[in-house]
Structure formats: C-alpha cells, structure tokens
Amino acid sequence: MKKKITIIGSGFSALSAACYLAKKGHEVVVFEKNNSIGGRARQMRKQGFTFDMGPSWYWMPDVFERFFADFGKKTTDYYELIKLNPAYRVYFGVQEFIAIADNLDEIVDEFDSIETGSGKQLQEFMVEAQSNYDIAIKDLVYRPGVSPLELVSLETVKKIGQFFGNISQDVRKKFKNEKLIQILEFPVLFLGAKPSDTPSFYSFMNFADFGLGTWHPKTGMFDVVRAMENLATELGVQFFVNSNIEKIIVENKTAKAIVVNGERIESDLVLSGADYQHTETLLDRKYRQYSEKYWESRVFAPSSLLFYVGFNKKLENISHHMLFFDTDFNQHAKEIYDEPKWPADPLFYANFPSVTDKTAAPDGMESGFFLIPLAPGIEDTAALRAEYFDKIMQRFETITKQSVKEHIVFKESFCKNDFVEQYNAYKGNAYGMANTLLQTAFLRPKLKSQKVRNLYFTGQLTVPGPGVPPALISGKLVSDLIDKQFQKEKL
Incomplete structure (x- = not known):
C-alpha cells in the first residue's frame, strides 16, 4: 500500500533512503532547510571557482556500486571516476613527504625503503585488514543495530579480541617508524576517534585506503549528490529547498505531520536525515528518547575549521590530497578529545x-580546500579563524617552498558556528558521533524511535556511523526497517 513519507534533510543518508523508499512505490517528499540539496556535501561556486563544501575523499567504491546496483544502475550511468596517483601525500617537513601510490605493491616498496622489513609487516597487516573489510563492509554494516546478536557470527567470534584491542596498539606492534605509524593511523580518523580509542577491527579502513585506493568523481563529490538526486527524481521523489522544519507533530504517540515554514504537512511516516539530537528537539520533550545528559556524555567526532580558497596562479609542489603532519599528531588529538581547546600547532589537510x-x-588558477580538525563545542570567532588561517598558510608556504598569500583572490571560511547554523549540528560537529567500542552498532542511537510510532532516523549519528559510504548504507538500513513495518501492517 502506497504511503506518503516526508524526509527531513537531503544529505547522503536521506537521499539514499528516498531512493529506496520510492523504489518500493511510496510517495516520498524531501524537505531541505538550505537553498540547495546535499547536506554537508553541498557545492559552492563563486568567482569561477568550484568547491565541495564537505566530503572530498571517495573511498570504498564498492559501496557506491552496490547502492546503484540496487536500482539496476551503475555509477558510470551518472558520473566518471578517476583513480588518483598518488592517492595523497603526507608531509612531515619542508619538501619531506611520503607519497601513497595507487597500488599496494608500490606502497609496500615505499614502506620498506623507510623501515627495513616493514613491507612484509604491511602485507601481513593488510591481509587482516582485508579480512575485516570483507566481514564489515560486505555484511556487518548492513545490519540495523537493533540487537547485539547482529555482531555475532562465526567470523566475528574468531575476531572477538579485535573488538577490545585498538588500532594504535596494533600498528605499534608491527612498525617502529613514527611516520609510517601516523600514515597507518590516519584512515581511522574518518571514524571520528583517536586511534587509541578505535577497536582493532576497524583496520578495515586501511584496506579501504591502500587496498581499494582513493578516487575522485570527475567534477567533484557533488557529482554523487547530483547522481542520487537524478536517480531519486527518476523514481518520483519530490524535493523542496529553503524548507525549514519547525516541528514534528505527534498525535496518539504517532508522527502525523511536520511543520515546514509555518505550514502543516501531513504524512504517514516521518524520516529524519537531519542531526539526530536536533530532530528530537522538534518533538515535545516527552517524546524524546535521548536526554541532553546522554548527548553530553557521547564521544563526538571533531568539528572543523574549513577554508575555501581561490588562487590566481597554478601552485607548485602540490597534489590533489595533502596531509600536513609536520607537528605533533598526539598533541593535536589530545586537544580535540582529552583537553578540548584550539590546538597550539594543528595538523591540517589541503585538497586541490x-x-x-x-x-x-579558471584557466591558470587553483582552487584549494583547507581543513583543521577541532574539538566540537569550541569557541568560534572571526579573529580565531583569521589567526589559524595565517598559521597554516605560513606552514604551507614554507613546506611547499612558494609564496601564495598574495595570490589569493577568493577566500571563505566555515567553522563550528556554521555547522550549527546551517546543519543544526550538535556542538558544531562535522562528522557525527565517533565509532568507539561503546558507540558501535546497537550501542548507537536507534534508527527507529522507541517513543513515537512512524518516526525514523538516518545518518551519521545512528548506524553504521560517520562517512559517506556509511551514510549510503544508513539510508538502506532505515528503508528496510520501514518496509518491514509496512509489511507487518498488511498482515
């Protein structure tokens, strides 16, 4: 039976769910508060420069292929992918960097050249990482976080110790060179926690990195947003932007409508892809599942200070993705998670x-995206943004041996206050809730409201967790739960 489903927000998880639900024959309407769709993955176009405003790493291409295959499509029906070589560079000082190749054999050789014997250790590490990837991405993450038993299988029982060890310990057992250690710890930062707080099982992120490679949609990550919007539209989904949701109406403990720009819009079911904590503030207090104390006690992934910069010349000594690890990795992590404050000497990321x-x-020019990870909930002022821009630009100029500041023709910043204002992000977080042991699978906020019938959630604060591929999966998981409910109601 056809139902009317309203979806709040238009990030990757909401777009994914919209497609799956429309495929089932439901009337799906998506409401987005901002003036364009995509959530954190929106696109900015100004003065001839184009920027992906959020996600810029295309990892786990198999997850994207699996999504489109569910609709009888392929990614190539919508966009072209380019495999990056080098995948990225990691800088440790002035023109001192390690380039990560687009294949494991070359990466193994690179490791060996830096630390004798580390190539063989890396191969062994990657065998385990690939095994974990096969278990996690092909199976575990496609479970809805309803029961602890979802984590129990013959494969996971064999790896039970990996849920109690951590990535940092594992890497340090095999490698001694601090630079190699940092490169191997880097991928789990996408999960939003320190390597020392991330279970060993998540080494599957290293296989996503070295094993599957780093890709780039031909004209940016917004190609994926556009592809999902086109697919959704083909399936009959309607989109409305500049549509701020002010309230979720509950009657008889059932979600009945949403209030959009002052107008009540009826529906049979409400699904929120917006920030989970914010969504619950749209409910009367008695219908909220999680208290402020609960959210305060969670480990959140970092916020970010972002700069979108246009340069009036081509820059030298750069690559598509660049990580600047020329300062103390552990100190910066401490200033994000343990003693939250603006970092004294931040690591940063640049993307060109x-x-x-x-x-x-424009011809002869360069677009640059710079990111500094920050503690969520931190003070955010124009003066601090300017101070930190100067800090990273000075280091960028020194490390790449060139002058760039006087060649800046366009610059915009985005930080905690913007994450709160534009995405209703709790404490201005950029990546959601971290995947620590106590915030994994069934221990994350639920896809289905336990207090309000016909109210569901999707996205980075619920299962499976932070990142673009998990967001696509989250949309599928919640649509399956909704379908199960509708099937039961038919009986």
Whole structure:
C-alpha cells in the first residue's frame, strides 16, 4: 500500500533512503532547510571557482556500486571516476613527504625503503585488514543495530579480541617508524576517534585506503549528490529547498505531520536525515528518547575549521590530497578529545581539486580546500579563524617552498558556528558521533524511535556511523526497517 513519507534533510543518508523508499512505490517528499540539496556535501561556486563544501575523499567504491546496483544502475550511468596517483601525500617537513601510490605493491616498496622489513609487516597487516573489510563492509554494516546478536557470527567470534584491542596498539606492534605509524593511523580518523580509542577491527579502513585506493568523481563529490538526486527524481521523489522544519507533530504517540515554514504537512511516516539530537528537539520533550545528559556524555567526532580558497596562479609542489603532519599528531588529538581547546600547532589537510579537475578553477588558477580538525563545542570567532588561517598558510608556504598569500583572490571560511547554523549540528560537529567500542552498532542511537510510532532516523549519528559510504548504507538500513513495518501492517 502506497504511503506518503516526508524526509527531513537531503544529505547522503536521506537521499539514499528516498531512493529506496520510492523504489518500493511510496510517495516520498524531501524537505531541505538550505537553498540547495546535499547536506554537508553541498557545492559552492563563486568567482569561477568550484568547491565541495564537505566530503572530498571517495573511498570504498564498492559501496557506491552496490547502492546503484540496487536500482539496476551503475555509477558510470551518472558520473566518471578517476583513480588518483598518488592517492595523497603526507608531509612531515619542508619538501619531506611520503607519497601513497595507487597500488599496494608500490606502497609496500615505499614502506620498506623507510623501515627495513616493514613491507612484509604491511602485507601481513593488510591481509587482516582485508579480512575485516570483507566481514564489515560486505555484511556487518548492513545490519540495523537493533540487537547485539547482529555482531555475532562465526567470523566475528574468531575476531572477538579485535573488538577490545585498538588500532594504535596494533600498528605499534608491527612498525617502529613514527611516520609510517601516523600514515597507518590516519584512515581511522574518518571514524571520528583517536586511534587509541578505535577497536582493532576497524583496520578495515586501511584496506579501504591502500587496498581499494582513493578516487575522485570527475567534477567533484557533488557529482554523487547530483547522481542520487537524478536517480531519486527518476523514481518520483519530490524535493523542496529553503524548507525549514519547525516541528514534528505527534498525535496518539504517532508522527502525523511536520511543520515546514509555518505550514502543516501531513504524512504517514516521518524520516529524519537531519542531526539526530536536533530532530528530537522538534518533538515535545516527552517524546524524546535521548536526554541532553546522554548527548553530553557521547564521544563526538571533531568539528572543523574549513577554508575555501581561490588562487590566481597554478601552485607548485602540490597534489590533489595533502596531509600536513609536520607537528605533533598526539598533541593535536589530545586537544580535540582529552583537553578540548584550539590546538597550539594543528595538523591540517589541503585538497586541490583543480589538480585533477580543470573545471574547479579558471584557466591558470587553483582552487584549494583547507581543513583543521577541532574539538566540537569550541569557541568560534572571526579573529580565531583569521589567526589559524595565517598559521597554516605560513606552514604551507614554507613546506611547499612558494609564496601564495598574495595570490589569493577568493577566500571563505566555515567553522563550528556554521555547522550549527546551517546543519543544526550538535556542538558544531562535522562528522557525527565517533565509532568507539561503546558507540558501535546497537550501542548507537536507534534508527527507529522507541517513543513515537512512524518516526525514523538516518545518518551519521545512528548506524553504521560517520562517512559517506556509511551514510549510503544508513539510508538502506532505515528503508528496510520501514518496509518491514509496512509489511507487518498488511498482515
């Protein structure tokens, strides 16, 4: 029986769920508070420069293929992918960097050249990482976090110790060189926690990195948003932007409608892809599952200070993705998670899409995206943004041996206050809730409300967790739960 489903937000998880629910024949309407769809993955176009405003790493291409295959499609029906080589560079000082190749054999050779014997250790580490990837991404993450038993299988029982060890310990058992250690710890930062707080099982992220490679949609990550929007539209989904949701109406403990820009809009079911904590504030207090104390006690992934910068010349000594680990990795992590404050000497990330995509900047120019991870809930002022921009630009100029500041023709920043204002992000978090042991699978906020019938959630604060591929999976998981409910109601 056809139902009317309203979806709040238009990030990856909401777009995914919209497609699956529309495929089942339901009337699906998506409401987005901002003036364009995509959530954190929106696109900015100004003065001839184009920027992906959020996610910029395309990892786990198999998850994207699996999503489109569920609709009888392929990614190539919508966008073209380019495998990056090098995948990225990690800088440790002035022109001192390690380039990560696009294949494991070359990466093994690179490791061996830095630390004798580490190539063989890396191969062994990657065998385990691939095994974990096969268990996690092909199976575990496609379970809805309803029961602890979802984690129990012959494969996971064999790996039970990996849920209690951590990535940092494992890497340090095999490698001694601090630079190699940092490179191997880097991928789990996508999960939003320190390597020392991330279970060993999550080494599957290393296989996503070295085993599957780093890709780039031809004209940016927004190609994926556009593809999902086109697919959803083909399936009959309607989209409305500039549509701020002010309240979720509950009657007889059942979600009946949402209030959008002052107008009540009826529906049979409400699904929120917006920030989970914010969504519950749209409910009367008695219908909220999680208290402020609960959210305060969670480990949140970092916020970020982002800069979108246009340069009026082509830059030297750069690659598409660049990580600047020329300062103390552990100290910066401490200033995010243990003693939250603005970091004294932050690590940072730079992305130059115009290296790969000539449409990202005018001819002869460069578009740059810079990111500093920060503690969520931190103070955010214009003065602090300016101070930290100067800090990273000075280091960028020194490390890449060039002058760039006087060549900046466009610059915009985005930080905690913007995450709160534009995405209703709790404490201005950028990546959701971290995947620590006590925040994994069934221990994360539920996809289905336990207090309000016909109210569901999807996205980075619920299962499976932070990241673009998990967001696609989250949309599928919640749509399956909704379908099960509707099937029961038929009986």
